[in-house]
Amino acid sequence: MxxxxxxxxxxxxxxxxxxxxxxxxxxxxxxxxxxxxxxxxxxxxxxxxxxxxxxxxxxxxxxxxxxxxxxxxxxxxxxxxxxxxxxxxxQYQRKTVSFDVSSFNQVIRQVEKLARAGATVNPEDYYPPVRKHKGxxxxxxxxxxxxxxxxxxxxxxxxxxxxxxxxxxxxxxxxxxxxxxxxxxxxxxxxxxxxxxxxxKASSHSGRRTLITNIIHKQKKSVKVAQKIAGHVNPSTTLIYEEPPEEEISEALNGIQK
The missing domain is CATH 1.10.443.10 (Intergrase catalytic core)
Structure with missing residues (x-):
């Protein structure tokens, strides 16, 4: 499923x-x-x-x-x-902010200096840049x-x-x-x-998932071909479609010996 x-x-x-x-x-x-x-x-x-x-x-x-x-x-x-x-x-509304450890420590030191000087600290000034998706x-x-x-x-x-x-x-x-x-x-x-x-559970993405799943599982094409058709920037995204389709799982469960 x-x-x-x-x-x-x-x-x-x-x-x-x-x-x-x-x-x-x-x-x-x-x-x-x-x-x-x-x-x-x-x-x-x-x-x-x-x-x-x-x-x-x-x-x-x-x-x-x-x-x-x-x-x-x-x-x-x-x-x-x-x-x-x-x-x-x-419109994109930011809900979470992620730092690596060294960047986080650097931000803390900068905030400490501003606090000692009595300056106003605006948290948004220290957010890392948003990684924009490039199609x-x-x-x-x-x-x-x-x-x-x-x-x-x-x-x-x-x-x-x-x-x-x-x-x-x-x-x-x-x-x-x-x-x-x-x-x-x-x-x-x-x-x-x-x-x-x-x-x-069908949605607007069903056609896309069906095509890419069939290319990988039924046509046995390479992930590179599927990635090109899907327009994925990262092949790891395409690898998600390597999961067996529902009908293969159903066939396997139906074939279990009692």
């Missing part, structure tokens, strides 16, 4: 069921494309929310037609909901047939409804015709997987 807090890894049958369920709800073209990107490319919900049309298609001069690209080039700025295009506005750009081939079909159907619907598209137009839009925020798309994907499809 997945660790507490981790998104569930779906079986092939569960994935098929999700895409079948989508057809019985509103906006099937959009929702199919969103979930195909999640399961076939392993993008985070935040990255999907920030996608623009130019990342998946080349428009003609008038913006009335398009040709799907062979490779998606995902900018590093999109990683983990970066403030790309000013659309992701999450990685990555090129992801759009080779899966179902993924390409979903993107073509959705973009064709978009051009039919709006008449024209711009390269910088958000790829996915809400019912109010605005771009999704990362948090809103996370909740929307959870709605599809958990509420509509009834899959326990």
């Amino acid at each position: 997945p660790k507490s807090g981790q998104a569930r890894v779906l079986t092939a049958e569960q994935q098929d069921y999700v895409f079948d369920v989508i057809q019985h709800h509103r906006h099937p073209e959009k929702n199919t494309a969103i979930m195909q990107i999640s399961f076939k490319l392993g993008l985070r919900a935040q990255e999907i929310a920030l996608l623009q049309v130019k990342e998946v298609a080349k428009l003609n001069a008038t913006g009335t037609d398009f040709k799907l690209l062979e490779v998606m080039s995902l900018p590093a700025a999109y990683t983990k909901g970066a403030d790309a295009m000013g659309r992701s506005k999450s 990685k750009s990555r090129d992801l081939p759009l080779v899966d047939r179902a993924l390409r079909e979903a993107l073509i159907n959705y973009l064709r619907l978009r051009t039919d409804e709006s008449g024209t598209l711009k390269p910088s137009s958000p790829l996915f839009i809400t019912q109010k015709s605005g771009p999704y925020s990362p948090n809103t798309l996370q909740e929307h994907m959870k709605l599809i997987l958990h509420n509509w499809s009834g899959i326990e």
Whole structure:
């Protein structure tokens, strides 16, 4: 079973069921494309929310037609909901501060000197710098047939409804015709997987975990390949996905002799 807090890894049958369920709800073209990107490319919900049309298609001069690209080039700025295009506005609030021993001793000595001199001590002046996450750009081939079909159907619907598209137009839009925020798309994907499809512990991260787990366990590809697809800066992050998927654990428990 997945660790507490981790998104569930779906079986092939569960994935098929999700895409079948989508057809019985509103906006099937959009929702199919969103979930195909999640399961076939392993993008985070935040990255999907920030996608623009130019990342998946080349428009003609008038913006009335398009040709799907062979490779998606995902900018590093999109990683983990970066403030790309000013659309992701999450604010970081510091809750903990960590020092190594030598740095801590140095801070104490500085505070002691200021205290003896009667100066005001502001704790925030001594906090170590925040380590900002640096995303990685990555090129992801759009080779899966179902993924390409979903993107073509959705973009064709978009051009039919709006008449024209711009390269910088958000790829996915809400019912109010605005771009999704990362948090809103996370909740929307959870709605599809958990509420509509009834899959326990499924979340917006399930598609990503499913893809990376399958690459390592079923396709037997190297961690380096999985790391490249996932866009992890540190391979140790990818190694988390080396845990056996739920279906393998279930098979093992089911095969125990009584």
